[in-house]
Amino acid sequence: MKKAVTFITLVIGIIFVLSIIQIVVSNKLSTTGIVLGGLQDQIKTYKTENTLLAQQLLVLSSYNTIASSAADLGFITSKSPIVLSAPLPLAIRP
Amino acid sequence: MKWRYRLSLFVFLGLFFLIITRLFYWQVVKAEELSAMGASQYGKQIVISPERGEIRTSDGFPIASNKISYLLYANPKEISEVDKEKISIILSEKLSLDPASVSAQLRQDLFWVPIEKNIDVSVKDELEKLTLTGVGFEEQYVRFYPEASMAAQLIGFVGKNDTGEDKGYFGIEGYYDRQLRGKGGVAIQIDDAVGRPILAKMNNDSGRINGRNLTLTVDRAIQFLVERKLKKGIENFGAVSGMVIIMDPKTGSILSMASFPSFDPRSYRDYDVNTYKNPLITNLYEPGSTFKALIMAAGIDSKVVKPDTKCPICASPLSIGGYEVRTWNNQYKKDIDMTEVIIHSDNTGMVYVSQQLGIDRMLDYLKKFGIGDLTGVDLQGEVSVGLRPSKNWYPIDVATLSFGQGISVTPIELLSAFSSLANGGKRMEPHIVKEIQTPEGQIITIPPKLVGQPVSEATAKVMTEILVNAVDKGEAQFAKIKGYRVAGKTGTAQIPIAGHYDPTKTIASFIGFAPAQDPKFAMLVVIDRPTSSIYGAETAAPVFFDIARDLFAHYGIAPSQ
Numbered sequence: 001m002k003k004a005v006t007f008i009t010l011v012i013g014i015i016f017v018l019s020i021i022q023i024v025v026s027n028k029l030s031t032t033g034i035v036l037g038g039l040q041d042q043i044k045t046y047k048t049e050n051t052l053l054a055q056q057l058l059v060l061s062s063y064n065t066i067a068s069s070a071a072d073l074g075f076i077t078s079k080s081p082i083v084l085s086a087p088l089p090l091a092i093r094p
Numbered sequence: 095m096k097w098r099y100r101l102s103l104f105v106f107l108g109l110f111f112l113i114i115t116r117l118f119y120w121q122v123v124k125a126e127e128l129s130a131m132g133a134s135q136y137g138k139q140i141v142i143s144p145e146r147g148e149i150r151t152s153d154g155f156p157i158a159s160n161k162i163s164y165l166l167y168a169n170p171k172e173i174s175e176v177d178k179e180k181i182s183i184i185l186s187e188k189l190s191l192d193p194a195s196v197s198a199q200l201r202q203d204l205f206w207v208p209i210e211k212n213i214d215v216s217v218k219d220e221l222e223k224l225t226l227t228g229v230g231f232e233e234q235y236v237r238f239y240p241e242a243s244m245a246a247q248l249i250g251f252v253g254k255n256d257t258g259e260d261k262g263y264f265g266i267e268g269y270y271d272r273q274l275r276g277k278g279g280v281a282i283q284i285d286d287a288v289g290r291p292i293l294a295k296m297n298n299d300s301g302r303i304n305g306r307n308l309t310l311t312v313d314r315a316i317q318f319l320v321e322r323k324l325k326k327g328i329e330n331f332g333a334v335s336g337m338v339i340i341m342d343p344k345t346g347s348i349l350s351m352a353s354f355p356s357f358d359p360r361s362y363r364d365y366d367v368n369t370y371k372n373p374l375i376t377n378l379y380e381p382g383s384t385f386k387a388l389i390m391a392a393g394i395d396s397k398v399v400k401p402d403t404k405c406p407i408c409a410s411p412l413s414i415g416g417y418e419v420r421t422w423n424n425q426y427k428k429d430i431d432m433t434e435v436i437i438h439s440d441n442t443g444m445v446y447v448s449q450q451l452g453i454d455r456m457l458d459y460l461k462k463f464g465i466g467d468l469t470g471v472d473l474q475g476e477v478s479v480g481l482r483p484s485k486n487w488y489p490i491d492v493a494t495l496s497f498g499q500g501i502s503v504t505p506i507e508l509l510s511a512f513s514s515l516a517n518g519g520k521r522m523e524p525h526i527v528k529e530i531q532t533p534e535g536q537i538i539t540i541p542p543k544l545v546g547q548p549v550s551e552a553t554a555k556v557m558t559e560i561l562v563n564a565v566d567k568g569e570a571q572f573a574k575i576k577g578y579r580v581a582g583k584t585g586t587a588q589i590p591i592a593g594h595y596d597p598t599k600t601i602a603s604f605i606g607f608a609p610a611q612d613p614k615f616a617m618l619v620v621i622d623r624p625t626s627s628i629y630g631a632e633t634a635a636p637v638f639f640d641i642a643r644d645l646f647a648h649y650g651i652a653p654s655q
């Protein structure tokens with residue numbers, strides 16, 4: 001009888017302690033939403049910034065932009081390329 | 095007394111039964127509805143649009159990508175009557191809108207009204223600083239073309255379908271719309287009592303799949319230089335329009351496709367709808383003398399003629415079925431051989447070849463060359479006109495067919511057929527997309543496809559030498575590039591109008607491949623109704639060689655002569 005009472009008391013005690021722990025943990029977790037929200041906003045901002053920078057990069061590296069800038073700087077189209085090496089003959093006598 | 099106990103028992107049992115029935119109704123029958131109501135109170139559903147796949151040139155540069163823009167919306171119920179007027183004026187000034195229409199939008203009895211879309215990030219930042227009540231922004235992706243209108247007709251554009259969703263039209267955007275489109279998803283965000291997101295079941299992003307990226311065979315550098323040279327050529331020769339297509343004859347990969355007039359895919363609504371079509375795959379024309387290469391190849395392959403076979407009927411104009419067939423310059427050479435027939439573009443010599451072949455064999459070879467069929471290129475809108483059965487060809491039709499009149503082909507059809515001469519007689523299927531990349535990073539390669547062998551390798555070699563002679567000694571010799579062996583043929587085709595041919599207007603063209611001994615590219619240039627000269631040798635040929643010069647430099651091909 002005494003053992004049963006002890007056992008029941010122990011179980012109730014454990015339940016009580018676990019409930020307290022649950023309340024404490026849930027309480028802590030509930031406020032991480034603020035941090036999480038902030039982090040999510042930051043991620044969104046950086047993603048947007050990345051996309052915008054990538055857009056700018058694409059426009060600056062487009063051939064139309066490069067050709068236009070080159071023309072403004074005074075570059076002209078090459079009329080004839082300079083060939084430094086002659087082509088190999090079709091057949092070589094060893 | 096007992097009856098009172100029983101009555102009480104029955105009343106309580108009845109009440110319990112009613113309660114249980116009602117509980118069953120709310121917890122089982124209405125479970126879904128109540129669950130949804132609860133979810134809407136503590137969380138919100140966000141629709142996540144998929145990002146459309148990019149279209150990249152062979153060097154990996156995206157010529158069609160996505161950029162962020164903003165949709166400005168307002169919540170009229172949140173804006174006071176006094177503020178509505180003030181906000182209308184501010185928004186109409188900043189966005190160059192009509193104040194009356196903005197004001198009308200704000201006077202609607204709704205929670206959400208769109209004001210303007212495609213707003214740039216700089217304008218959005220400016221408006222956000224003003225902290226206007228009841229005004230917000232939704233981020234959206236819109237199509238973005240870093241190279242502006244380069245290859246516009248090849249790429250196509252993105253418009254809307256009946257339900258307002260993005261849809262590709264024409265070109266690559268249209269043909270590969272399902273691959274590029276992706277699939278939208280829904281995200282559930284659970285908030286606490288004051289609207290902050292909480293950890294459990296956070297942002298359950300389900301179902302969104304971004305579109306697949308496409309890598310084209312098109313070389314961006316070649317496309318850029320071709321468009322410049324073509325535009326210059328059209329202006330110099332006073333032509334109505336022009337087109338150039340360049341293909342790798344060994345794989346069928348399209349290296350460049352350009353035509354003018356064109357349109358700007360960023361503002362396609364401002365252009366005539368006829369400019370959306372890619373004339374290289376949709377416009378039929380009579381190819382003229384460029385077609386002679388195919389007929390001569392057929393004659394040599396079937397051994398009815400050889401390069402040194404002399405033409406016994408070429409000393410004067412030919413009379414066929416009541417019509418007279420003449421050469422383009424009205425000059426005739428007795429005993430002209432087949433090589434010279436191509437060099438001098440002699441129509442009477444080609445009639446002789448057609449007579450030796452016969453219409454059945456000629457049509458058979460043309461079918462093997464793919465004439466009269468779709469090439470199968472992966473672009474939306476390709477057309478073709480089938481060949482008539484042999485019994486429907488009159489003698490004059492057979493004669494004119496031999497020099498490319500009385501038959502209609504698209505430029506891609508002709509180049510695809512001609513390219514087989516540059517590839518040992520093998521015809522490859524033209525294609526634009528070489529790789530598809532899934533959102534997970536998997537690469538799906540599209541291999542080259544052999545579709546036929548219209549002529550033997552020996553015939554292809556013989557035709558190559560004949561065409562090199564045509565460039566070196568023919569009418570286009572003054573435009574050719576010194577030191578390089580180029581195989582090619584000029585074309586000056588009359589334009590049919592109302593049952594006869596217009597004597598003053600032509601479609602001038604030049605088709606060829608180089609270097610002749612190991613072709614890196616095959617190219618067709620078509621100049622429509624040039625006014626400075628009607629001849630292909632004086633209009634299309636110079637454009638061809640102008641482009642070819644830059645292609646040799648691009649590929650690092652040294653002169654071989």
